[in-house]
Amino acid sequence: MNHLKAVNRKAARVERATEPDVVALQRTGPPLLQPHFPIGCSLVFSPGWEADRTGGTAGLCQPVERDLFDCHIGCYWPAQVPDQLNHAPDWTSKCAAAQKDWRKIDLIFP
Amino acid sequence: MTVWGVREHHRFEAAGKPFVYLVPSAAIFELDEAADTVLQTLRERPRTREELTAALAGSDTVSDPVAALDAALAELARVQAIAEVNAPVAPTPKVIPLAPFPLTTMVLNVTNQCNLSCEYCYEYGEDKIVDTENGRQPKFMSEQTARDSVDFMLRESGDNKVAHVTFFGGETLLNFPVLQKTIAYARQRGAELGKQVDFSLTTNGTLLKPDVIEFLAENQVGVTISIDGPKEVQDKFRVFHNGTGSYDVVAPKIKELLKRHRSRPIGARVTLTSGKMDVKRIFRHLTEEIGFWEVGFAPVTTAPGRGHAIPDRGYDEMLAQFRDLADEFLEASVQNRHHGFSNVKETLEELHKGVSKAFPCGAGLGLLGVATDGDVALCHRFAGSDAHKLGTVGGGIDRDAQRAFLESHHIANKTDCSRCWARPLCSGGCYHEAHTRYGETIHPNLHYCDWIRGWTDVCLKVYGELAVRNPAFLAQFDDASMKEPVS
16 A cells, blocks of 8 residues: 555554455546456456456457457357347358458347 | 545544544554545545545645545545445444453452552442452452362463463452462462463552562562552552551552562552542652552542542543653653553553454453452452352353353443444443443443543554654564453
């Protein structure tokens, strides 16, 4: 901590006990009250977040295009993509490799 | 939009820096300018981040106010000095220590008789709990009961390697023969069980004959002398049965004791009463003229309206004098010189550790008092009282009674204390004081709340000054035991 300095032993314990854990998501607005634990993709080393904590893409582990498949197929996380099982089974048929072909994906309207 | 507000705390300044004492965690943090501005602004009323930005923008010394604000907000929220105003406040958890809780200190009332008749005495005076004159208890503890008590102590001390036995009275030394034999027996039994037994006693000093002094020094018995100060103060209340003062009898004996007994620091324990309360003069006399290593002061325990009771304004006077002595203590400690004002030292130790008490003291938990007949009570002040009995040395601790006591006396039950920032240290105050004043042990001692908060503030400032000016001084409390003084 930079603005508070632990003076007595209890303060040192409070500081240790409230040590922020994994904080990976982009954050603006009020500071977090609790350590934030992102679950899901980051646990399988396939982060898939749309933006890094600064709001850009430079800090992501994988190209943003990979999100497409990792988020809605490999992960239970409800990605904002069409329902490929029931409604739009061919939605990505022209997109063999997302890195190259992502422009070929059509807009789908429900 | 998030609105921030303060949580329970006490802000204080020391060595020119702002600090915060957090409640109920009892953590002490030093604040930088950004954090202090946020806290001070929120103390006025809850505010949004935008309003706080305006407050911090006026600062010349904070270079990047917005970044500093967010970081300071996050850190203050992290230690719960502030929170969103609508966030629920977690209730104080009511955790009752698991039985069997190891016994640390056993206070043995080896007699309930005394050769003095101090008017204010809680054992004999107008506020006594037990009828020691006509009651059923023997006037002196027998050797057998004392032995049983030692066995009880060693049995109940659990895995503790050290057990403390404090001899008390009445006038403890009236039963010197049993005291001697008990120490020998406890040493032997302790050695057999691989435990060290530590001994101390409290006495009025009248019976400190050369052979007694020799024994106490030889056996490294810690000694606390009850004495009120110079002759005119001592002789006002601390008198023999015929009314003559005790100063001329005790002063030379105490000097002999201090000369011979060098193995343990010897302290004086002063009862402050309604009379002229010249704390500094009493302190000077007892340390410089008599030679005590430490002096501790306690206001008399009494029902209101007694002649010796401290009137309400007397607490303000006492606080002012304590503050002066605490300042002396601070200056001495900054220079690594000894200063014997033990009240401040005890509080500093608790502040250093960040003690946040569920119970005001160890009575009924790590400390028990034993009456002359072997009845075990909350503490020595209740020894012999059937209403406060927690077992017998022969039959052991009555776990149901102990648990019921702890359940009912937990700080979570004391609604009067629930909004007081000093509760981590005070926790409602002495059970015996409450019993004398309000007729029930569970009652918080509301008559001295302002005094407790004032005194805690004084000690926090001393602590903050030492943390800045001589942090090495505070390191002595890292390993010090938390054994409580018995008064």
